Amino acid sequence: MLELTMTEHPLIPLLVEALRELPDVHADVERRALSGEHPDRGPDAEVDLHVAGKSLTMLVEAKKTVYPRDVRQVIWQIRDASRAWSSSHAGDVVSLIAAESISPGAKELLRSEGVGYYDTGGSLYLPAPGIYLYIDKPPPKALVKSIRTLFSGRRAQVLHALLVQHQAWFGVTELAQLAQVSPATTSQVLTELERFDWLTSKGQGPSKQRKLREPAALLDAWAKQVKLDRAPALRRYYVPATKPDALATRVAEALEGRGVDYAISHEAAAQRLAPFLSSVSQVRLRLLPGQAAESALADLDARTVTEGANLAVIETKSAGELLFRERQEGLWLASPIQIYLDLLRGEGRSKEMAEHFRKERIGF
Structure with a gap:
């Protein structure tokens, strides 16, 4: 395990070891602080990266999980850190998000924005001047289990109700009654769907209502899960x-x-x-x-x-x-x-x- 001075976040050593396992790649965590007078705004690690003779600095932002809803804010944070670094350092810099799990939709958004990522399932994406690393592995087990749970049992009844009435606005109680589940289950499902950025909302508190913004994306995800699950016995x-x-x-x-x-x-x-x-x-x-x-x-x-x-x-x-x-x-x-x-x-x-x-x- 690497000795870290910038952060003790456990994802950083895992990322560095994953990079070192690649051919002709060398990676080391930089030992000096990055964030100056605003230590809470800096990235979680600065990694010196050497790939096939090409050198650059990689700024890493560590997160527990990343869903599409999180991507915009994370990109803003990491690009702000990159601009701050470039203003006082020479050389190439690349940004990367490390997380325990990153949803497929979030990965797609990060790739479209040219931001690198790494998750504990072993997926790695790193676009940089003169360097391109892309390893696509199955999602970590925790994310797979979370998604499977969303599309099964009583939670699936909430999804079913939203898809059948995809043009309607719902409060939690109204949707729970339609789906024949508890308000607590309904609220949990809505929270998950918001992470995937599939809902739009209006109002606040008890009067808050939600509507399915991306019915096709939700149905696509359910269809993908159905293909992975064992068919019911006949x-x-x-x-x-x-x-x-x-x-x-x-x-x-x-x-x-x-x-x-x-x-x-x-x-x-x-x-x-x-x-x-x-x-x-x-x-x-x-x-x-x-x-x-x-x-x-x-x-x-x-x-x-x-x-x-x-x-x-x-x-x-x-x-x-x-x-x-x-x-x-x-x-x-x-x-x-x-x-x-x-x-x-x-x-x-x-x-x-x-x-x-x-x-x-x-x-x-």
Whole structure:
């Protein structure tokens, strides 16, 4: 571990060691103070950097986490330090932000502004006169876990509500009621979304309202997470003596006859809202499990199979997974957002259908 005089921030030694591991790169922490009469305004470290015979000074600002919302302020701070350094020193200088985790959106913004970064996942970006270093590694585990949590369970219900009503302004209580979660959970989700700079707000305190400013960015992030997650387990059945185009109606009648809440999704739902395939041979739906559901399946003479299924059931963990379903032609269909995300998990041409469906039905 390096002995630091400017700062004891643990990220600085990690950054320096990461640089030293690269071919023909030498890095050392400068031992003198930077910030003069304003020590609280200076960067956290000054690193002497030598890359393939090229020398320059790297000013490092250390942060715990960096999200898009943080980038503007951090860039202002580090560029102010760079100007202060250049006014009293000769030679080239480059700015870099070191953080435990930096969100993908924040990394993109930093690259567009020509500001370097390093995170504990091993990602490194350093643009400088005559030097260009770029290493892209998976995000640190802490950030991955944080993002996965945001797109699962009750928190996902808040995201779902915002996307379905993406043009509306919401207070915390109103949004919590719509998403069927607690105000505390809703407030936590909104705080996270503000970090990603996906919300706009108005008002203060209890009367503060928020609106989704970047619905496409939020849906893109959710789609990316869906592709990484394990697909929910399916119970596969064969319902005899039923033509494909009549299967959805027959299944719906059986479920509704037993009072079972359900929502048809995947291709069978997408085809009704934005036709894409010539035919759909399987119905996939979500339903609340229980004796009533089992009785409805028995009414259909549905037989458990491993191949040749024409009905697939996703058992929901809560009624929240059926939020925002829509009544269409006598059937309960999942919300367009849910249909799109489910299609991304499908096989065959479902991913093509997902993009068609998003363009034609969702629109962002």
